[in-house]
Every structure is written in C-alpha cells, then in structure tokens.
Amino acid sequence: MAGDNDTTRLGRPTRRKYVKYGGAVIGGGLLAGCASDSGMNAEGTVTTSETGTETDDGTGTTNDDKTTTEADGSYTVTMSPMGTVEFEGVPESAMTYSQLYTDAAVALGHGSAVNSLGFSWYGDILDFFYESLDGVSFDSSSLPQVYSNGLDKEIFYELDSDVHFMDPTWPLSSAFGWKGSDVEEIAENVGPWFGNSYSRLHSDPPSAYDGEYEYYSLWEIVEKVAAVFRERERYEALADLHATLLNDVESALPAKSERPSVALTMYYEGRFRVYFLNDPGYARSFTRPFGAADAFADADGIKENSGWVDMEGMLELNPDVILQFWGITPDTNMADLRAELEGNAVGQRLAAVANGRVYASGVGGQGPIMNLFQLEMTAKQLYPEQFGEWPGYTDGEPYPEIPEEEQLFDHQRVADIVNGEF
Structure with missing residues (x-):
C-alpha cells in the first residue's frame, strides 16, 4: 500500500x-x-x-x-x-x-x-x-x-x-x-x-x-x-442431489476385493507426484467416496504432496487406474501425456497405460457444482460396469455431453436450481 x-x-x-x-x-x-x-x-x-x-x-x-x-x-x-x-x-x-x-x-x-x-x-x-x-x-x-x-x-x-x-x-x-x-x-x-x-x-x-x-x-x-x-432453499435442493448421488454410489460399489488400485498423481517429465486418494479434507471429496485401493498408500518412504515416484517405482506399484490430478485444466495436455507414457519403454508396461485407463481427473479446490460433476466423472472412470463408460475428455473442450439416461445426477435440475426455476 x-x-x-x-x-x-x-x-x-x-x-x-x-x-x-x-x-x-x-x-x-x-x-x-x-x-x-x-x-x-x-x-x-x-x-x-x-x-x-x-x-x-x-x-x-x-x-x-x-x-x-x-x-x-x-x-x-x-x-x-x-x-x-x-x-x-x-x-x-x-x-x-x-x-x-x-x-x-x-x-x-x-x-x-x-x-x-x-x-x-x-x-x-x-x-x-x-x-x-x-x-x-x-x-x-x-x-x-x-x-x-x-x-x-x-x-x-x-x-x-x-x-x-x-x-x-x-x-x-x-x-x-x-x-x-x-x-x-x-x-x-x-x-x-x-x-x-x-x-x-x-x-x-x-x-x-x-x-x-x-x-x-x-x-x-x-x-x-x-x-x-x-x-437455504437453493442449498437444500443441491444438497439433496448430492446426498442421492452419494447414496447411489455407495449402494452400487463392488466388493472391496473387486475394486481397482488407483494412483492419484500429477505426471511430469518422467515422474509421478504423490497424492493420497482417500485422505481427509474436501480436496478428496470426489475420490474418497469410491473406496478404491490407493496405489501409494503402502509404498515405503512416500509423503503426500512432496513425494515423487519415478517410472520404475510406478511400475512396481502398477495401478489399474491413473488419475491425472488437475488434468482438466488448460495447462495439461492429456493427449501428449498419454503419448509420452505409451512411448516410454517402462511406462507402456503400466497396466493403466496398456488398458487405456489414464484419465484426466478433477481439482481439489471444488465447489458444489464442480463436486457433483467430479463425482460423476470419477465414478465412470473407476467403475464403468456399475456407472457406465466415461465418454472421454478432449483437451480444451468442456465436460463431455452425457445422455440424460446415463447421468448420475440430474444436470438439468442443477441448472434449474442455479437459475431459480426449481
């Protein structure tokens, strides 16, 4: 000043x-x-x-x-x-x-x-x-x-x-x-x-x-x-959608033994930054409800937000799914990221890479609308058999269009609530 x-x-x-x-x-x-x-x-x-x-x-x-x-x-x-x-x-x-x-x-x-x-x-x-x-x-x-x-x-x-x-x-x-x-x-x-x-x-x-x-x-x-x-009314209407979505997710989850192992990470120049999938806090409110196995949870010497795993270390963990944290943001090119992993002699052996399960994931600093969409997105990425296939994300494009019958929450209802037409 x-x-x-x-x-x-x-x-x-x-x-x-x-x-x-x-x-x-x-x-x-x-x-x-x-x-x-x-x-x-x-x-x-x-x-x-x-x-x-x-x-x-x-x-x-x-x-x-x-x-x-x-x-x-x-x-x-x-x-x-x-x-x-x-x-x-x-x-x-x-x-x-x-x-x-x-x-x-x-x-x-x-x-x-x-x-x-x-x-x-x-x-x-x-x-x-x-x-x-x-x-x-x-x-x-x-x-x-x-x-x-x-x-x-x-x-x-x-x-x-x-x-x-x-x-x-x-x-x-x-x-x-x-x-x-x-x-x-x-x-x-x-x-x-x-x-x-x-x-x-x-x-x-x-x-x-x-x-x-x-x-x-x-x-x-x-x-x-x-x-x-x-x-209050708008909040309760949105909260009802959220509660219903969580209830639907919980009731449809497969047994723990059948859930995938997941690495929530940020890949950069041959290394993977560590984020714990099921940690407390609202930053994980779009991953924690799915109860998936955290690929990083039992790894020795790894610290949240400060640890890195190289390509060989990730192959040892070999997660079923890799979620690129903040992958939907403008500065992340998922097409290039996947191509780099597929072109790496070690990276191409990762199960998530070989099976096409490297996904652009959401952001931690989410609000209510973001949270609803990120829950839907993560559900389809982790459990396509239970919640339907994730249609995929194209760099620079908005959230992909999902047919009404395949939506996990009522998208139009959210729009109506925001616009005061509920």
Whole structure:
C-alpha cells in the first residue's frame, strides 16, 4: 500500500453497510480463537433461532441458518476461525479466491456478486463444468486476479467488498507474511472475512494463529455460504442431489476385493507426484467416496504432496487406474501425456497405460457444482460396469455431453436450481 490516502482510509470509521463482525470478533476474538467465545456450538454449526439437526456429510436439516438480531432483519452466521459474523443484509459484492467459494456463489444464484478470482485461469476451470448446464454462465474475463506475487492489501481496498470469502488465518502464512493487525484492518475498514481454507486437507493453520480451528466437509462449508446469502432453499435442493448421488454410489460399489488400485498423481517429465486418494479434507471429496485401493498408500518412504515416484517405482506399484490430478485444466495436455507414457519403454508396461485407463481427473479446490460433476466423472472412470463408460475428455473442450439416461445426477435440475426455476 502506498500514498497519503492510506492514512485517510485507515482512520475513518467503519462504514460497511451490508456486513460487519460481531463485537466478540473485532478487538481480539478473530486472531485469538473465536470458537470458545463467539457462541459457536461444539460442532461449529451455524447459530440459529430454530432447532434443527445436521448430518455428518453436511447435507443436514438445520431449519434456518440465521439468527435475526434486529427489526431490520440482520442475522449472524458462525464458522471457524472467524466466529460469529453479523450481516445487516445480503452481500452485494464478494471477494473470492478459490474455486470453492466462487462456485458456491454461482450455485446459490449470486455469481454476479463475485468481483475477483485468485488466478484468472480459475475461470476456465469453472467454464469447463458450466458449459454443460443450460442457462448457467459465469463471465470471469474482466475479474481481477487477487494473487500477484503475493497478497497485496491494496486490492482489498480497491474491490471494496461486502464480504471476503477467504480464511483470515491464511494470509498469516509465511507465503504472504501478513500480521494479525493487517487482517483486522481489512475486516474493520473494508468488510469481514468468511472462509475456512485448512479443511481442504485438514492441515494446520499458520503458527501465527493460536486459536482453536474447526474442520468442515465441503457441503458444510457450502451450507454456511448459503446462510450468508440467505439461500437455504437453493442449498437444500443441491444438497439433496448430492446426498442421492452419494447414496447411489455407495449402494452400487463392488466388493472391496473387486475394486481397482488407483494412483492419484500429477505426471511430469518422467515422474509421478504423490497424492493420497482417500485422505481427509474436501480436496478428496470426489475420490474418497469410491473406496478404491490407493496405489501409494503402502509404498515405503512416500509423503503426500512432496513425494515423487519415478517410472520404475510406478511400475512396481502398477495401478489399474491413473488419475491425472488437475488434468482438466488448460495447462495439461492429456493427449501428449498419454503419448509420452505409451512411448516410454517402462511406462507402456503400466497396466493403466496398456488398458487405456489414464484419465484426466478433477481439482481439489471444488465447489458444489464442480463436486457433483467430479463425482460423476470419477465414478465412470473407476467403475464403468456399475456407472457406465466415461465418454472421454478432449483437451480444451468442456465436460463431455452425457445422455440424460446415463447421468448420475440430474444436470438439468442443477441448472434449474442455479437459475431459480426449481
């Protein structure tokens, strides 16, 4: 940040019309751990004015995700690590970084509120799925990119967002080097933070954050975003589709002894990066439900996200299926990748290569629409006999067209929900 204008901005009173933190958050609660003093219950669910329940998969039956606190209809939503955040009205502008919160906003009918993306190419990933849905679009071409050799506070002031769908502990990591005072400055002078990043892999928040930290499933996070936008009906309609899809998958899975071994990986220049297929966290919410055998799970000396396996090492594991993580993204050419493996003297001996079972797979930073499609995609890639053949993916093309009778969830129903026609 630079210039004399900063002093003026930082010194002015909070003028946020639509959203604000509760008193327990600003002034000590935000960075000292809010779960114990914000009214959050033991499960970290949304504070409500009515009774309800919440299922383990986040598709629960909480009757109302808000507490009305004043006659003008203000309400609160509670999530770790922020604690309780008060909203005086539905946010009209929202800063998003990850695909999760962007996709959630679109799914809940508030895509027009999104004013940024972490990286510009995130929009290409969203388009990959949205082009399969009638009447659903998200124009990201003019949205600024939040990341630019770091995370600059200036862009928060420039965007002037009603809410920041970002984890307030995340900028405290060594990659960005923010201080607690920087985080509180943005919350007080611009708008509140509302996000939970470390549920992605159930990893630890930065050491600069010394409070309690709750982990949520993907659909629990989406439920809380729905509470922010006051879109309970849309959320429940989408969650019903998700619950039905998971139930259908579980009921059709073959016995464990008949399931394939799978390597979730990123192949690059003769080596395979290791990702564990069934790890906790929402990043694996499109692979974990299938209960496939992880080819990397019992390999000696392999570490998640930091380990690599060479061609000979992969041949020793010899998985039935290779899923190229992030394979649907613009910078991955699956045709070239398969050709390289088939042309390698060792690679061509891999069972997955010989049997044509090297697939472009999804991304970990998924929102609700992405999750539905990625579950369908993975089901067909791993279990074609149970769920139908995967039609294949062509580089640069959108999600392949699947006949209605072969869809694992109702694609048109999703489009109707997004468009408010359900």
